[in-house]
Amino acid sequence: xxxxxxxxxxxxxxxxxxxxxxxxxxxxxxxxxxxxxxxxxxxxxxxxxxxxxxxxxxxxxxxxxxxxxxxxxxxxxxxxxxxxxxxxxxxxxxxxxxxxxxxxxxxxxxxxxxxxxxxxxxxxxxxxxxxxxxxxxxxxxxxxxxxxxxxxxxxxxxxxxxxxxxxxxxxxxxxxxxxxxxxxxxxxxxxxxxxxxxxxxxxxxxxxxxxxxxxxxxxxxxxxxxxxxxxxxxxxxxxxxxxxxxxxxxxxxxxxxxxxxxxxxxxxxxxxxxxxxxxxxxxxxxxxxxxxxxxxxxxxxxxxxxxxxxxxxxxxxxxxxxxxxxxxxxxxxxxxxxxxxxxxxxxxxxxxx
Amino acid sequence: xxxxxxxxxxxxxxxxxxxxxxxxxxxxxxxxxxxxxxxxxxxxxxxxxxxxxxxxxxxxxxxxxxxxxxxxxxxxxxxxxxxxxxxxxxxxxxxxxxxxxxxxxxxxxxxxxxxxxxxxxxxxxxxxxxxxxxxxxxxxxxxxxxxxxxxxxxxxxxxxxxxxxxxxxxxxxxxxxxxxxxxxxxxxxxxxxxxxxxxxxxxxxxxxxxxxxxxxxxxxxxxxxxxxxxxxxxxxxxxxxxxxxxxxxxxxxxxxxxxxxxxxxxxxxxxxxxxxxxx
Numbered sequence: 179x180x181x182x183x184x185x186x187x188x189x190x191x192x193x194x195x196x197x198x199x200x201x202x203x204x205x206x207x208x209x210x211x212x213x214x215x216x217x218x219x220x221x222x223x224x225x226x227x228x229x230x231x232x233x234x235x236x237x238x239x240x241x242x243x244x245x246x247x248x249x250x251x252x253x254x255x256x257x258x259x260x261x262x263x264x265x266x267x268x269x270x271x272x273x274x275x276x277x278x279x280x281x282x283x284x285x286x287x288x289x290x291x292x293x294x295x296x297x298x299x300x301x302x303x304x305x306x307x308x309x310x311x312x313x314x315x316x317x318x319x320x321x322x323x324x325x326x327x328x329x330x331x332x333x334x335x336x337x338x339x340x341x342x343x344x345x346x347x348x349x350x351x352x353x354x355x356x357x358x359x360x361x362x363x364x365x366x367x368x369x370x371x372x373x374x375x376x377x378x379x380x381x382x383x384x385x386x387x388x389x390x391x392x393x394x395x396x397x398x399x400x401x402x403x404x405x406x407x408x409x410x411x412x413x414x415x416x417x418x419x420x421x422x423x424x425x426x427x428x429x430x431x432x433x434x435x436x437x438x439x440x441x442x443x444x445x446x447x448x449x450x451x452x453x454x455x456x457x458x459x460x461x462x463x464x465x466x467x468x469x470x471x472x473x474x475x476x477x478x479x480x481x482x483x484x485x486x487x488x489x490x491x492x493x494x495x496x497x498x499x500x501x502x503x504x505x506x507x508x509x510x511x512x513x514x515x516x517x518x519x520x521x522x523x524x525x526x527x528x529x530x531x
Numbered sequence: 532x533x534x535x536x537x538x539x540x541x542x543x544x545x546x547x548x549x550x551x552x553x554x555x556x557x558x559x560x561x562x563x564x565x566x567x568x569x570x571x572x573x574x575x576x577x578x579x580x581x582x583x584x585x586x587x588x589x590x591x592x593x594x595x596x597x598x599x600x601x602x603x604x605x606x607x608x609x610x611x612x613x614x615x616x617x618x619x620x621x622x623x624x625x626x627x628x629x630x631x632x633x634x635x636x637x638x639x640x641x642x643x644x645x646x647x648x649x650x651x652x653x654x655x656x657x658x659x660x661x662x663x664x665x666x667x668x669x670x671x672x673x674x675x676x677x678x679x680x681x682x683x684x685x686x687x688x689x690x691x692x693x694x695x696x697x698x699x700x701x702x703x704x705x706x707x708x709x710x711x712x713x714x715x716x717x718x719x720x721x722x723x724x725x726x727x728x729x730x731x732x733x734x735x736x737x738x739x740x741x742x743x744x745x746x747x748x749x750x751x752x753x754x755x756x757x758x759x760x761x762x763x764x765x766x767x768x769x770x771x772x773x774x775x776x777x778x779x780x781x782x783x784x785x786x787x788x789x790x791x792x793x794x795x796x797x798x799x800x801x802x803x804x805x806x807x808x809x810x
Contacts, residue, residue: 230704250707263705267723280710324709 180241180331180364181206182227187236189222189388196222197388200236207362211379213372215411219388220368221336227366228334229253241331251280256325257334260341262317264309270296270320271305277328295323315346322354326361333365339374351377372412376400384408406527409453409520415497417453420490421524424448429521432490434469438516442531449524456484456497458518461510468511473504485510560785567591567778574774590779600780602755603762607741608787610676610758614740617680619733622687623725627717629688630695631703644685652682656749663750670752678750679740687732694728695721730795738788759784 182204189197197219204210212220225231226238229250237244245253256277264273274295275288283291296302299319309317318338325333338354339347355378358365369375375382376396384391384399384407392404403409409417422429424446428437431452444450462468471494475486483502487494487510496512504510521530566574567590569583577583594600628634629641659678660669668674698721706716722729744760751757759780766777 228704228708230707249712250704251710251712253708255708257705257708259701259705261699261701263699263701265702265706265720267720276706277709280715324705 181208181239182332182364182366183237183239184223185237185239187223187226187238188234189219189226189231190234195388197226200390202383202390202393204364204366207364209358209365209367209378209380211367211369211375211382212385213369213375213382213411214385214391216370218385220370220385223385224257224334224336224366224368227332228255228257253332254330255332255334256328256330257336258321258325258338260337262309262321262341264317264320264324266309268308269305270301270307270309270312273309273320274301274305274323274327277324281328291327295327299323314342315350318342318346318350322357326357329363331364333363335365335367335369337369338367339369340371354378373414376412384411386411402529403453403520404529406451406453406522409522409529413455415456415484415495417455417520418459418489418494419451419453420492420494422450422452424450429519436514436516436519438519441516441519441521443521444523444530450530451522451524451527453520453522454514454518456495457499458515459494459496460513460515461496461498461502461504462513464511466511466513468513470509471512473506473508473510476502476504476506487512563778563781566774567782569775571775590775591783594776594779594783598776598780599754599757600759600762600783603757603759604783606672606756607758607760607784610672610679610747611737611740613673613676614679614683615733615737617676618683618687618736619691619729621680621684622691622732622736623722623729625684625688626691626693627695627721629692631700644688647685652745656746659746660750669750670756672751672756672758675747675750675758676740678746679743680736683736683739687736690732690735691725691728694725698724734791734795737791741788742784 182202184200184202187197187200188195200223202210212223214220222231226233227240229245229248233246238246240253240255265276268276271292274292278288278291292305293302296305299322301316301319301323304312304316304320309320312320318341321338339350342350351374358378367375367378379396381394382396382399383393386407392399392408394402399408400412403412403417406419410419420431422431422436424430424443425435426446427439427443428435429443429450429452430436436452464470469489471487471489473485474488474493477484477486478501481499483498483500483504485496485498485502485504487496489512496510522528523530565582568586568588569577570585570587570589573583573585629637663669663671663674663678668677702720702724703713703716706720707713711719742760743758747758748761748764751761763777763780763784766773766780
């Protein structure tokens, strides 16, 4: 086990800057998720940690050792690939034992370790099979077992659940979390799925355009997104946005004014982005001063109802905890909880307050 | 009803077409075998017949016992196996490099490899002779094997490149993280997965070397170092052609190649399609 530090890490492919100055400290035993849209540089960052690509600038430290020039085999990290990358010509047992056999372990000790890992992952009956004879979930387990077997300093996960069907993904997500609680090995987990990142990680790193946008505990990031990108990326359904301008004591949104008592606001008549999460919009009545909106789509979820509304000239989503009787075409009235409103500046999207 | 009929007609047509082609392609081989089995006294006396009135294995026995044929056979085997091994090894390494790495001059290397395939062998005789003399390999089986290998390396390289292209990079990267050097990853993961490609490449190089006449005729002068194809010419003398023995020797020449392809054909069919079409 070891801590991981990234200090001013940059990466260029030709003239293209993929990572521009990444600073990140990952504690010993911590589970950190790198999350962002495809092309944000998260996978590149993971490959730099693994040693599959070299940094263009800055330092990578694993356990206080600079590993910039250390080849992958000497970094003592293990990686689980999105494609699982099981060796097709080897049996499950040989796949699991592969890292040990390369380290000149005694055949007897390899056998007992393989048996141990296989038992803990429920693979004991499949040891003689080839990877192509396994289901997606079983392959996933073999890939994890191969990573676990030599007790590396750091686990690296590259979208390990993306190739599984939805049900299997949920199950493996929970297993992964249990596994980490049990092993307590430092883990870096790359995903584009913000739900995976939130549920698994001790801390999440939100990335965009080769830069870290925000680092924090999942709920911290959810509750106080540092900028408009993070606000829009984290949370499903995504946060609703509308452009408004400040007036004394509140924000003018079209012909409606939202009072924000006790909030520090920029100078009056500044343009701001106002963001509200779908679950922080409340269905109310006209009499109570709700904002009128027309219902475009109704999506019953069982545990609630998702309403797509035409509001402020754009599409807003409301998550109502009840079983709404609202029909498409109806007019509903919304209240915005002022303490749950996020404000971002219009130029750079930075959080205001 | 009509669709069934049409399908049957299509099936029969295809079957007929393939049979005709097969008959056309195999007839010379059949004729060769027939002559090899015909006793010499019947060769000219019976006229053109599909099967002689009597058969004999005497030509085979004569070829094997009274001529130097076993020696030529052994020479050919050494040269062909040597050439196949060298060409496959070089082709695999070069194909791997072309598939996995970006390096300066990569496109030129591919282009030059392609251009070498456009030279007539005839043009290379004099330079080859000079080069082989320079390193003391003229008139030697090793020299011949090296020449055959060199001629087959470009094709072997392209073939192996397409096979390596089909192996996901993830596998090698996983192996390197698991503790392999790049070379170990290539040997332990990539090459086992390209076995069909290696078999196909070795097969082509082997067949090409095994049946090559021209270079063997020109580069080898010593009688004891002859390979089979030029040796077959010795059945044609100033005064007569020993058709029976020549045919018997030719049939013997075919046997190893047939065995070889019988052995690798299932890799070949799977390999050539899966290697050439990425997926």
